[in-house]
Amino acid sequence: MGDSSDFGSAELPSAKLEKNVCYIKNIFKGDDTIDYRCIKNNSGKGTDFCLIYADGMVNNKLVNDDIVCPLMKCRLPEDSGGLMETLLQNVIFSDSIQRTAKIDDIIQAVEYGDTVLLAEGCSDSLILNTKGYSTRSIEEPESERVLRGPREGFNESLLVNLSMLRRKLHTSDLKMQYRVFGRKTKTKACVCYLGSVADKNVVDELGRRLDRIDIDGTLDTEYLAELICDGRHMMLDTVGSTERPDVVAGKLLEGRIAVLLDGTPQAITLPYLFVESFQSDEDYYLNYVFASIGRFLRILSFIISTTLPGVYIALVTLHPEILPTPLFVSIIQSRQGVPFPTTLEMIIMLIVFELLRESGTRMPGVIGQMLGVVGAIVIGNAAVEAKIVSAPIIIIMALAGITGMMNPKIKGFTILTRTVIIILSTTFGMYGLLFGNVALLIYLYNVTSFGVPVMQSVHIEKFQEIKDIAFRAPWNKMIKRPSKLTKNTTRQKQGGAGK
Amino acid sequence: MKLLRRLLTVCLALLLVPLTGCWDYQEAENRSVVGGMAIDCGTGPFRYHLTFEVADLSDGGGQQTKLKGKIIEANGNTIADAVKNASRVSGHALYFSDCKVVIFSSDIAKKGLTPVLDWLNRDTQPRLVILMMVSLEDTAGELLQGQPSGNLASYQISDSLKNLSESGKTPEVSLYQADDIFLGQGKDLVLPCLRLKEIGGKEQAEISGTAVFSGDRYVGVRNEEQTADDMLVSGQLHKGVLLVGEKPDKKNITLKIQAVCTNTSPQLDGKTPAMKIGIKTKCIFDEENSGNNYFAQLGIKRIEQFASASLEEHAERAVHEVQNSFGCDIFGFGRKIYEKDPKLWAELKPDWHQKFRTLQVSINAEVQISNTGFAYPKGYE
Numbered sequence: 001m002g003d004s005s006d007f008g009s010a011e012l013p014s015a016k017l018e019k020n021v022c023y024i025k026n027i028f029k030g031d032d033t034i035d036y037r038c039i040k041n042n043s044g045k046g047t048d049f050c051l052i053y054a055d056g057m058v059n060n061k062l063v064n065d066d067i068v069c070p071l072m073k074c075r076l077p078e079d080s081g082g083l084m085e086t087l088l089q090n091v092i093f094s095d096s097i098q099r100t101a102k103i104d105d106i107i108q109a110v111e112y113g114d115t116v117l118l119a120e121g122c123s124d125s126l127i128l129n130t131k132g133y134s135t136r137s138i139e140e141p142e143s144e145r146v147l148r149g150p151r152e153g154f155n156e157s158l159l160v161n162l163s164m165l166r167r168k169l170h171t172s173d174l175k176m177q178y179r180v181f182g183r184k185t186k187t188k189a190c191v192c193y194l195g196s197v198a199d200k201n202v203v204d205e206l207g208r209r210l211d212r213i214d215i216d217g218t219l220d221t222e223y224l225a226e227l228i229c230d231g232r233h234m235m236l237d238t239v240g241s242t243e244r245p246d247v248v249a250g251k252l253l254e255g256r257i258a259v260l261l262d263g264t265p266q267a268i269t270l271p272y273l274f275v276e277s278f279q280s281d282e283d284y285y286l287n288y289v290f291a292s293i294g295r296f297l298r299i300l301s302f303i304i305s306t307t308l309p310g311v312y313i314a315l316v317t318l319h320p321e322i323l324p325t326p327l328f329v330s331i332i333q334s335r336q337g338v339p340f341p342t343t344l345e346m347i348i349m350l351i352v353f354e355l356l357r358e359s360g361t362r363m364p365g366v367i368g369q370m371l372g373v374v375g376a377i378v379i380g381n382a383a384v385e386a387k388i389v390s391a392p393i394i395i396i397m398a399l400a401g402i403t404g405m406m407n408p409k410i411k412g413f414t415i416l417t418r419t420v421i422i423i424l425s426t427t428f429g430m431y432g433l434l435f436g437n438v439a440l441l442i443y444l445y446n447v448t449s450f451g452v453p454v455m456q457s458v459h460i461e462k463f464q465e466i467k468d469i470a471f472r473a474p475w476n477k478m479i480k481r482p483s484k485l486t487k488n489t490t491r492q493k494q495g496g497a498g499k
Numbered sequence: 500m501k502l503l504r505r506l507l508t509v510c511l512a513l514l515l516v517p518l519t520g521c522w523d524y525q526e527a528e529n530r531s532v533v534g535g536m537a538i539d540c541g542t543g544p545f546r547y548h549l550t551f552e553v554a555d556l557s558d559g560g561g562q563q564t565k566l567k568g569k570i571i572e573a574n575g576n577t578i579a580d581a582v583k584n585a586s587r588v589s590g591h592a593l594y595f596s597d598c599k600v601v602i603f604s605s606d607i608a609k610k611g612l613t614p615v616l617d618w619l620n621r622d623t624q625p626r627l628v629i630l631m632m633v634s635l636e637d638t639a640g641e642l643l644q645g646q647p648s649g650n651l652a653s654y655q656i657s658d659s660l661k662n663l664s665e666s667g668k669t670p671e672v673s674l675y676q677a678d679d680i681f682l683g684q685g686k687d688l689v690l691p692c693l694r695l696k697e698i699g700g701k702e703q704a705e706i707s708g709t710a711v712f713s714g715d716r717y718v719g720v721r722n723e724e725q726t727a728d729d730m731l732v733s734g735q736l737h738k739g740v741l742l743v744g745e746k747p748d749k750k751n752i753t754l755k756i757q758a759v760c761t762n763t764s765p766q767l768d769g770k771t772p773a774m775k776i777g778i779k780t781k782c783i784f785d786e787e788n789s790g791n792n793y794f795a796q797l798g799i800k801r802i803e804q805f806a807s808a809s810l811e812e813h814a815e816r817a818v819h820e821v822q823n824s825f826g827c828d829i830f831g832f833g834r835k836i837y838e839k840d841p842k843l844w845a846e847l848k849p850d851w852h853q854k855f856r857t858l859q860v861s862i863n864a865e866v867q868i869s870n871t872g873f874a875y876p877k878g879y880e
Binding site (some may be wrong): 316317318320321323328329330331333335336338341342426429 | 527530
C-alpha cells in the first residue's frame, strides 16, 4: 500500500459494518496499536457499532464515559435510516463531531487521536474528538531564559501553542490559518499574522512558497524555514525562530508572520532582519538603558567573534610594528618552542573549542559541565605547558568562542565568517581583514528575506528607525513600527503618554 | 554573463596577491627584536661596526621571565650591509620596529651623520621616533654591554632620557627632529651624550650633557648644567625646579616650575639683527630649608626678583658660552629670523655662524610665584 493520500476521494465501501471494518483493518494492517472496539446496543432490534482508535492517542476516560456508555444504554429508533443523525444529536457527548465517509479523513482522524464510530447499516462514519495524548507541560524554554518577563514556552502540541498565542493577542485581527505538510507525516501547521498589520504581499508570497513544499515529512519548523527561504544557498538564516509565545506576539505586532508546526516548540517568524540576531525579548522587558547596553555588547561580540582571531594573526605575523613592544615581546616568549604556525594554532584551538561546545551541548547536564571543566583544564593549562599552543592563542580562542555564544541565532554564520577572515588575514594581513569585512557587508546587503533586504533596518532614513537597532529606545519614544515590514506603522497614536 | 562575472571575481581575488604586497609574513618567534643599536667606525676593510642589542627570548614559555638582552655585532661597508651580516649571526631577521635608541660613536659623529642616517630614514622598519645619542666613550657599542637586570640597556636609556627630558634636564632628539634640522634652516643639532658609570658594581650607560653639532658634524660637548641652561633659552624647559637664594652660593629656596613660556623674537629694525628673549615662569614655592624663614623676611616679591635675576644670569651665560666656544646656533635664532624675514635670512645665511657669534641677545626673565604650598599661611606672616 502506498501513501495514505493515495485514497484520494475513496469512501467507505458499503453500509455493512463488517465489510467496512474489514476494509479499514486492511488499511492498518501491521499496526497493532489500533483498537477495534465492538459494541452492541440491545434496544429495538439491536444495532452493532465499532469504535476505531489508536491506543495511547485517545483519552480513555472520554471514550468510556462519553461514547461507549451512551451507545450501550441509549434507546435507538427502529429504522436505521436516521441512526447517524440521532447519534450525533442525542447520544454522543462530544464537543466536536464530524460526519464523513471519506477514507482519507478516517485514517487521519485515527492517527491524530480521534475516535471513528462505524455503525451497522450506515455507509458513513462519525469522527469524535477524543484526543488525549500526553504532552510536555509548559515550561520556560532552556535556550531562551530571561531574568524578567513571561516564563512560558511553547510545547510540542500545536493547539496548546496556538492557545498560548491567542492569550497574548485578544483580537479578531489575529488570523490563524491551518495547513498540512508532509506526505507521510501529515503535520498540521498554522500560519498566524495580524490582518491589519502584516504586509499583504509577504502573506501571499509565503502562501505561494508553502504551497510549493512537497516533502515526505516535516518534523521541525527548520524544514519549512529552509524550504521557503529566498535563495537556495543561504548561509545566513533569513527566517527567525523562537520557542516563546511572547516573542511571537511581539513579532506579529511589528507586522511579521509566524508559522507554528505541530510536534515542535519552535515557531518561525518572517521576514527576518539581520538586526533581530542581536535583539532579545528581554530587551523589551528590562530598563531601556540596561537593555541598550546588552544590545551594544551583542553587536560588539559579533564583531569580536568574527574578526579577533584574524586581527591577531595579521598583527602577529604580518604587522607586529602595530603592537606595543612589551606585548609583542611576551607573544614571542610564549611562542618559543611551539611547533605550529600561528594560523594553524588558531584553527586547531577554534576547532577544539567548537568540539567542546558541541560535546557539552549534546551531553546530559552534569556530564556537560564536567566536560567544560576538563576542557578548560586541558586547554588552559596542559596545552600551554606542553607547548602545543601559545598562551595568547588560548585567550583569543576563549574570547572569540564566548562572544560567539552571545548571538546563538547566527552561530553558524559567525563561525563561517571567522574562518574566512582568518584565511584572508593570514594571506593578506590587514588588507585581507578589510576586504573580508567589505565582502561580508556586500553579502549582507544582498540577502533578502521574503523580498525585504535583511540589512534594510540598518539603512536609516528617519531617526525613528534607529530606535530599535543599535540601542533600545524607551517605549514612549518608539512610536512607529519598523517601516520596512509594514505599511501600517502607527504603534502609538501619541508618543510619550507618561508625561 | 554569469560566467563572466564569476571570472571577474576570481581575477579580482587573485589580483589581491600581487597588489597587496603583504609578503612579509613571518612568525613572531623568527624575528629578533632589536632594542637599540650602536654605530662605530669599522676596522680593517669595513667602514662600519654595528652593535645590536636584541631581546633574548629563548627561554620564554609563557611563564614570567624577565627581559634579557643579547649583544650581536657585525661589520659592513654600509649600514644595510652590516644589518644583513648581523642577521646571519643571529639566525633570525633583525626586527627594528621596536628599536628605541641609536647611539653614534664620537668618531662617526665627527665624520658627519648624514650618511649614517640614510638607512634609518629609508628602511621601513626603524621608526622616525627612534632616539639619537652620541657616545662619550671610545666606542658606542660598549654602552649597550652593561646589562641591567630585567630590562634591555637600550630601553633603560630611552626611559631615563624621557624622564630627563620631561624634567627639563636634557633634550630628547628623535630621528625626524634631526631630519627637520638638517633639511631646515637656521638651527644646529644637539644630541644627548652617554657615558659609562658604575652603578651597583656594573658599568651602565648614563646620560650626561649634550653634544653640539655644526651642520651634521659633532664639534663639542655641553655638560649637564650647561645643557639645562640651553634648554631654558631654547624654550624646551617645561618642568623642573629653580634654586634661588640671596647670594649665589646660598641657594636654599626651591621653586617648582609649573609653566614656562619662552618668547624669542628677532629685532630686525636696527643695523644688525638682535634677539630678544622673554622667559615667563610660573612657580610654586616648594621648599625653604635655610631655617631663616626667608619667606616671611623677604616677601614674595623679593624672592621673585631673586629668581628672575638668577634665571636671566643662567640664560645669558648659556648664550655667551655657546656663541664664544662653538658659534653653533643651537637655540634656533636663525630659524626665527628666517620665519620673520626670509629675504634678510637669505643674506645672513652664508656666514651665519660668524654673525651668530656677535649676535646681540637681550634676555628678560620674569618669575611669578603662584602659591606658597601651605594650607595655613597665617602662621608664617
